[in-house]
Structures are given as C-alpha cells and as structure tokens.
Amino acid sequence: MxxxxxxxxxxxxxxxxxxxxxxxxxxxxxxxxxxxxxxxxxSADSVAAPAVDNNQAQAVDDSAxxxxxxxxxxxxxxxxxxxxxxxxxxxxxxxxxxxxxxxxxxxxxxxxxxxxxxxxxxxxxxxxxxxxxxxxxxxxxxxxxxxxxxxxxxxxxxxxxxxxxxxxxxxxxxxxxxxxxxxxxxxxxxxxxxxxSIGDEVQQVHARHILVNTQDEANAIMERLRNGEDFAALAATLSNDVTTREQGGDLGWFAQEELLEPLLASTAFSLEPGQIAGPVATRLGFHIIQTLEVGLRPLTPERQANLAQLRFExxxxxxxxxxxxxxxx
The missing domain is CATH 1.10.4030.10 (Porin chaperone SurA, peptide-binding domain)
Structure with a gap:
C-alpha cells in the first residue's frame, strides 16, 4: 500500500x-x-520520529x-x-x-x-x-x-x-x-x-515494531518470537529503525492517521493487546508489529491540528x- x-x-x-x-x-x-x-x-515542533539506518534501508521507486x-x-x-x-x-x-x-x-x-x-x-x-x-x-x-x-x-x-x-x-x-x-x-x-469534528480524546494504540529489509528476515524473526524470544531484545539487535530500537521498537501512543504507513497503522489497530502480526510490507521494508495497549486518550491542541491536516491531505x-x-x- x-x-x-x-x-x-x-x-x-x-x-x-x-x-x-x-x-x-x-x-x-x-x-x-x-x-x-x-x-x-x-507549523509545529516535530513528534519523536523513528528513522531507518541509511546503510540498511532499501531505495524505493515511487514513479509508478x-x-x-x-x-x-x-x-x-x-x-x-x-x-x-x-x-x-x-x-x-x-x-x-x-x-x-x-x-x-x-x-x-x-x-x-x-x-x-x-x-x-x-x-x-x-x-x-x-x-x-x-x-x-x-x-x-x-x-x-x-x-x-x-x-x-x-x-x-x-x-x-x-x-x-x-x-x-x-x-x-x-x-x-x-x-x-x-x-x-x-x-x-x-x-x-x-x-x-475531532474531539479532545480519540482512540489510540501503543505499539512497538521491528523493521528489516526482507521478508525472509521478517519471517525468521516471527519464528523466533513464536519460540519465546523477547520482542524488545530482538528489536534492539535486529531492527533498522535507529530511533526506536534502543527502546525495544517502542512507537509510543498514536492515532491511526499519525503513522505514515497506513497498512502498518491499520494492522496495529486491528490487533488485540499482546498480539503480534507480520511481516507487514511497507515502503520502508518489512515490519513485525505488536500492539501493547489500546484506549481512548486525550490529544494536545497540536496533535488535534495535526490530525485535522492529515484527514484533509x-x-x-x-x-x-x-x-x-x-x-x-
């Protein structure tokens, strides 16, 4: 997508x-x-931004x-x-x-x-x-x-x-x-x-993810998770997302529109707390995502403005x- x-x-x-x-x-x-x-x-100050290690990220052609x-x-x-x-x-x-x-x-x-x-x-x-x-x-x-x-x-x-x-x-x-x-x-x-209308509170998800370059890598991580390995430890050692891997892949809380990758966001919102899904293919690579918490949470005025803009865009x-x-x- x-x-x-x-x-x-x-x-x-x-x-x-x-x-x-x-x-x-x-x-x-x-x-x-x-x-x-x-x-x-x-304009507004930027939200904490996960980033991909340039040495590992894959280039994507958007022309199509x-x-x-x-x-x-x-x-x-x-x-x-x-x-x-x-x-x-x-x-x-x-x-x-x-x-x-x-x-x-x-x-x-x-x-x-x-x-x-x-x-x-x-x-x-x-x-x-x-x-x-x-x-x-x-x-x-x-x-x-x-x-x-x-x-x-x-x-x-x-x-x-x-x-x-x-x-x-x-x-x-x-x-x-x-x-x-x-x-x-x-x-x-x-x-x-x-x-x-965007209220003072909206449904949000707290999730974490692991980002890798290939589907084979993602499948291998899924297998390791099924075998009981720790998600945060795998994120710290294997994820390409340099801004979240030291926090075990934690993306924090976000409303659905606040994640740039719609498929990743919709996957996170479709999961029950504790559930893991993957591989999820996006323009950044292949993700393993786990939803940790779901709930109705307040928005700052800046985030309300952000959501309004995103809906229009x-x-x-x-x-x-x-x-x-x-x-x-």
Whole structure:
C-alpha cells in the first residue's frame, strides 16, 4: 500500500510518524496574501520520529504511483492558448500556470525552474480538485463575503493605494485577487467539511515494531518470537529503525492517521493487546508489529491540528487517485 503522505527525509532519517506540515494547496492561495499581510502557514515542533539506518534501508521507486498521465504533446484550446493539464476535463492553461509561477516564485525553494513549474502545476491541479469537490457539495461563497475579506487585507496593507500598488507589483488585477480570495474561502469550507469534528480524546494504540529489509528476515524473526524470544531484545539487535530500537521498537501512543504507513497503522489497530502480526510490507521494508495497549486518550491542541491536516491531505490524495488528470508538460 502506498503512503498517503510522502515520507520526510531529514539528515538521513526517514520519518515514520507524521508531523504537522503546511498544506501546499492552501499555501498557494495564501503566499500572495502572506507577502502583503504577514499571514503564516501552520507549523509545529516535530513528534519523536523513528528513522531507518541509511546503510540498511532499501531505495524505493515511487514513479509508478503518480496518478497523473503525462504526454509530450501540448494541445491548445479554441483561443490558441496551450493547455498544460486537464483535471476531469477542466483545462489549466499555460497562462494560468505562468501567472501562478510569477506570483509564487518569491516563496519558492525549488532548485530550478522546471522543478518550480512542476510544483506549481501540482498545486493548480489540487486546487481544481478542491473546487470541483466543493461544487459537488454545493459550497459557494457570495460576493458580500469576498468583499468583507478583501477589506480586511486592504486595511492590513494600510490603505487602498498601498494595496493597489502591491497588487500591481505582484501581477494581480483587482478581479483576480478577489477570485483568489473566493477560492481560499471555498477551500476553507471544503476543509471543514472533510475534517468534521475531532474531539479532545480519540482512540489510540501503543505499539512497538521491528523493521528489516526482507521478508525472509521478517519471517525468521516471527519464528523466533513464536519460540519465546523477547520482542524488545530482538528489536534492539535486529531492527533498522535507529530511533526506536534502543527502546525495544517502542512507537509510543498514536492515532491511526499519525503513522505514515497506513497498512502498518491499520494492522496495529486491528490487533488485540499482546498480539503480534507480520511481516507487514511497507515502503520502508518489512515490519513485525505488536500492539501493547489500546484506549481512548486525550490529544494536545497540536496533535488535534495535526490530525485535522492529515484527514484533509488523505482526502485530497484520494481525490487525486480518483480523478482523470492529463498533464502535457
């Protein structure tokens, strides 16, 4: 099973537990406003992160999981403008892409123009999917609401002249900026609908695991466990997860969405306390997992925000998988 969210890799450590990160789709809508009005995307300190020893980890090719269908032919529409992508039949034009790139380049961390172009196109595709889903749910934002939001940013800029100057500097017409605000508000409403309510307590699992490179290694460990060997001792000597093996493979408590590997998380939640399952194949390798405890446990505000984000990102990933997406660049 594929990851719903790409793995983070920091200083050679592959993160297994999820941390809070910015929405690319929401960021695309906000970066222009951020430049003028000092808005900030959500962030938080990272959770304790299991990591794989680089000397033992296996490389994985993700290219086959790309839901987009790319071709080398760039079509044009009736106005003679190049079409860079279609999302369920809706066109994204070269003009759309070029203006989005121009507006976002000052925030970009891409190493080259091609990488930036691909990243911005990904964002446009995601935003179109959000808009389409919102339309299906009859989510709309009226002009009065857009005007109210618009006035907030004008006031933050100081006065109308200052704000109009900023719009011109960032290649925005007044109408384009208002439409961007409309899309932002629609996205927020769709996000709220998808996330629903997250209470102060959620069902969580306390589990531990052993990560190895091959199925044969995992099967051998399962046999040793059946013969009575200690799980923690085997994890300490055999697991590739360098951040948990000294603790006997202990992953701590987590909600289901907080583990980057959905299959591993669902396996942990399916077990009774004390039960062991494996091998569980993921992009990291092969796991032996044992559920130690299960219970309804409180969430910190930071973890509530994290779960909310993960629900939305998982939903967006599902939209990408189910959509008909044609990319021409």
């Amino acid at each position: 594929c990851l719903c969210i790409p793995m983070n890799n920091v200083d050679g450590e592959i993160v297994l537990k999820v941390t809070i990160k910015s929405y690319r789709s929401l960021l695309f809508l906000m970066i222009f406003i951020a430049a003028a009005c000092s808005s900030n995307a959500d 999981n790309d839901p987009a269908n790319t071709t080398n032919t760039i079509p044009v529409n009736a106005d003679g403008v190049q079409i860079v992508a279609r999302v369920n039949g809706v066109e994204i034009t070269r003009n759309d892409l070029d203006r989005a790139i121009a507006r976002s380049s000052f925030e970009a961390e891409a190493s080259d123009a091609r990488t930036l172009e691909a990243s911005v196109l990904d964002t446009l595709i995601e935003q179109e999917l959000i808009v389409q889903a919102a339309a299906a749910q009859q989510i709309t934002v009226d002009d009065a609401t857009v005007n109210e939001e618009y006035q907030f940013y004008v006031e933050n800029a100081g006065d109308t002249d200052s704000f109009q100057q900023w719009l011109a500097q960032n290649e925005y017409s007044d109408a384009e900026f208002r439409e961007g605000l409309r899309m932002q508000l629609i996205t927020h409403q769709m996000r709220d609908l998808v996330i629903g 998982n939903w967006l990933q599902q939209q990408l998988q189910n959509a008909t997406i044609e990319r021409f660049i």
